[in-house]
Amino acid sequence: MTVPARVAELVRDFKANGRIVIVGASLAGLRAAEALREEGFSGPLTIIGDEPHEPYDRPPLSKQVLKGWVPADHTELPRLRELDAQWRLGVAATGLDRTAKQVLLADGERVPYDRLLIATGTRARQWPNPTEAALAGVYTLRSRDDAARLRQALAAGPSRVLVIGGGFIGCEVASVCRELDIPVTLVERGSAPLVGALGGVIGEIAAQMQRDHGVDLRCEVGVLSLEGDASGHVRRARLSDGTTVEADVVLASLGSIRNVEWLEGSGLAAGFWGVGCDAGGRAFDINGVVTDSVYVAGDVARAPHVLYEYQFLAMEHWDNAVLGAQVAAHNMVSLEPDYRPHLLLPGFWSGQFGVNIKSVGVPPFGDEIVFTQGSAKQRRFAAAYGRRGRIVAAVTFNNGKWLEYYGRMIEQSAAFPPPLPGWDRPDDMKPIAADFPEPGVPTATSDVVLTGHDPNQRTAEFRPRGR
Amino acid sequence: MRIVVDLNRCQGYAQCVFLAHEVFRLSGEETLTYDPNPDDARRLQVERAAAACPVQAILIDRLEGAQPRSVTS
Ligand SMILES: Cc1cc2nc3c(=O)[nH]c(=O)nc-3n(C[C@H](O)[C@H](O)[C@H](O)COP(=O)(O)OP(=O)(O)OC[C@H]3O[C@@H](n4cnc5c(N)ncnc54)[C@H](O)[C@@H]3O)c2cc1C
Ligand code: SF4
Numbered sequence: 001m002t003v004p005a006r007v008a009e010l011v012r013d014f015k016a017n018g019r020i021v022i023v024g025a026s027l028a029g030l031r032a033a034e035a036l037r038e039e040g041f042s043g044p045l046t047i048i049g050d051e052p053h054e055p056y057d058r059p060p061l062s063k064q065v066l067k068g069w070v071p072a073d074h075t076e077l078p079r080l081r082e083l084d085a086q087w088r089l090g091v092a093a094t095g096l097d098r099t100a101k102q103v104l105l106a107d108g109e110r111v112p113y114d115r116l117l118i119a120t121g122t123r124a125r126q127w128p129n130p131t132e133a134a135l136a137g138v139y140t141l142r143s144r145d146d147a148a149r150l151r152q153a154l155a156a157g158p159s160r161v162l163v164i165g166g167g168f169i170g171c172e173v174a175s176v177c178r179e180l181d182i183p184v185t186l187v188e189r190g191s192a193p194l195v196g197a198l199g200g201v202i203g204e205i206a207a208q209m210q211r212d213h214g215v216d217l218r219c220e221v222g223v224l225s226l227e228g229d230a231s232g233h234v235r236r237a238r239l240s241d242g243t244t245v246e247a248d249v250v251l252a253s254l255g256s257i258r259n260v261e262w263l264e265g266s267g268l269a270a271g272f273w274g275v276g277c278d279a280g281g282r283a284f285d286i287n288g289v290v291t292d293s294v295y296v297a298g299d300v301a302r303a304p305h306v307l308y309e310y311q312f313l314a315m316e317h318w319d320n321a322v323l324g325a326q327v328a329a330h331n332m333v334s335l336e337p338d339y340r341p342h343l344l345l346p347g348f349w350s351g352q353f354g355v356n357i358k359s360v361g362v363p364p365f366g367d368e369i370v371f372t373q374g375s376a377k378q379r380r381f382a383a384a385y386g387r388r389g390r391i392v393a394a395v396t397f398n399n400g401k402w403l404e405y406y407g408r409m410i411e412q413s414a415a416f417p418p419p420l421p422g423w424d425r426p427d428d429m430k431p432i433a434a435d436f437p438e439p440g441v442p443t444a445t446s447d448v449v450l451t452g453h454d455p456n457q458r459t460a461e462f463r464p465r466g467r
Numbered sequence: 468m469r470i471v472v473d474l475n476r477c478q479g480y481a482q483c484v485f486l487a488h489e490v491f492r493l494s495g496e497e498t499l500t501y502d503p504n505p506d507d508a509r510r511l512q513v514e515r516a517a518a519a520c521p522v523q524a525i526l527i528d529r530l531e532g533a534q535p536r537s538v539t540s
Contacts, residue, residue, distance in 0.1 A: 057471055057503055060500075060503055063500055064502070069492075069500070069502070070502050070504075074502065074503060074504035076469050076503070076504055077471055077503075077530055078468075078469035078470055078529070079529060080468070080529055082529075103475055318474075318475070319475050333518065347475040348475075349474045349477075354494065354495030356479060356495065356496070357496045359476070380496075398495070398496050398497055400478060
């Protein structure tokens with residue numbers, strides 16, 4: 001047999017008999033499993049997930065579920081094809097033995113693999129004081145059970161909801177509260193809501209939007225402590241400006257923590273910002289050497305991105321999980337000449353206060369912003385972010401149809417300010433400072449993070465919030 | 468049945484809302500919200516909506532009826 005023929009035979013054999021294990025049974029895990037079957041992989045496929053539920057979609061949880069339109073358990077993801085997989089739900093992976101090529105489970109079992117996909121995502125950061133966090137009425141929002149509990153609390157008609165943290169989830173929850181006519185206070189340590197993700201200029205617009213809808217918005221203020229009543233139910237919060245807020249429901253939306261603890265001792269480049277991998281989803285070990293049998297996708301992955309100076313990019317976005325999973329799955333059953341890169345232009349949407357906020361690219365990579373279409377006053381506009389004379393991101397408020405255009409400009413590294421698609425130009429088109437918080441300034445962390453060049457480096461400094 | 472809408476792709480033109488208004492709704496001017504697990508009785512409506520979506524953003528379960536219960540633990 002010639003060498004190429006032998007290699008082709010190996011790939012065929014792996015597709016028929018290889019053992020693939022996926023850890024994390026959510027969006028990335030499910031889509032990867034489907035893609036593996038689509039690629040012709042017919043060997044044993046095991047999907048391990050610590051939640052007891054079949055894969056469900058999280059974005060509806062802070063939107064239609066909290067509003068009460070859709071029950072939390074009506075969020076199961078569609079299956080796009082037959083899977084024929086062994087599901088191990090309700091059991092966590094607790095360790096990885098790369099020498100024996102086994103995943104260790106909480107129930108003591110060891111599951112052998114030839115190729116492994118890590119898709120363990122993130123979890124909600126809890127309120128840092130455990131006694132206060134344990135008060136009845138204090139919530140976080142990541143899982144469908146979290147959403148069911150918070151929905152129940154909202155349906156009971158609380159006197160006031162306190163949202164701690166003005167990231168996307170915090171803002172969406174505040175928006176739902178107002179739609180349900182529930183008084184709500186949002187406390188954000190940064191200068192404005194969404195400031196970490198979209199900068200101060202857009203944050204100011206988001207702030208005005210909240211105030212117009214009756215949100216009691218307090219920025220540049222921290223929550224010092226939560227206080228409960230005799231029955232252990234939260235009643236008030238003490239803020240850093242000396243004021244107190246009376247609230248019987250508190251949502252801590254303090255960003256997320258990557259689920260990497262189970263990888264301790266595995267020798268992979270796993271840390272605060274997730275598991276480092278190459279643009280094809282292959283995990284790095286702690287020395288920066290790429291592995292051949294371990295892959296990463298979704299919220300827990302961080303990979304170098306060509307458009308952003310090859311810095312490692314961590315994206316907590318829906319489309320990153322879907323497309324990253326498909327690329328990883330393809331590469332898991334392919335050999336080098338057929339490898340594909342996951343070079344997604346990050347994209348995000350959020351519905352709040354009746355406005356559809358969408359972005360493309362990495363806004364915090366930019367330092368300037370220019371309004372390119374529409375009017376900020378009417379909350380229907382497009383704005384582009386620039387860095388060193390090129391466009392790196394764009395955001396739209398109720399103007400989503402233009403996003404694709406800006407996406408193309410970003411992919412081409414077009415000049416900043418970018419050439420405009422023609423009409424609906426604002427009067428003032430002068431670029432101004434986008435006003436992102438300095439690294440290390442405590443605020444809701446952005447959900448797209450540039451984490452430096454080194455597989456284990458983190459350039460942004462984290463400080464615990466709320467203390 | 469189970470569906471998901473790729474809201475990055477969705478342009479909010481609301482064709483789906485006209486065709487299956489119990490399943491798809493606009494909240495505000497262009498923010499689409501929807502019921503991810505609508506009643507099976509709406510399958511035809513939802514399929515029509517998915518076919519009419521100009522950007523093919525609506526994904527539907529490929530499996531008819533109940534899901535295979537492959538859960539082993
Ligand atoms: C309330 C909310 C609203 C959102 N809204 C939007 C939005 O509007 N737009 C957008 O683009 N994105 C949004 N997102 C983000 C989006 O949901 C995520 O990007 C997506 O869920 C990532 O999928 P994933 O599979 O990588 O990770 P996850 O969905 O986090 O799944 C990881 C899974 O692995 C499991 N797991 C973890 N550790 C282990 C272990 N040791 N063993 C076994 N299993 C384990 C977890 O329990 C979980 O089930 C939202 C998220 C939330 C929570
Ligand atoms: S038809 Fe498609 S693009 Fe239009 S609102 Fe529905 S999902 Fe979005």
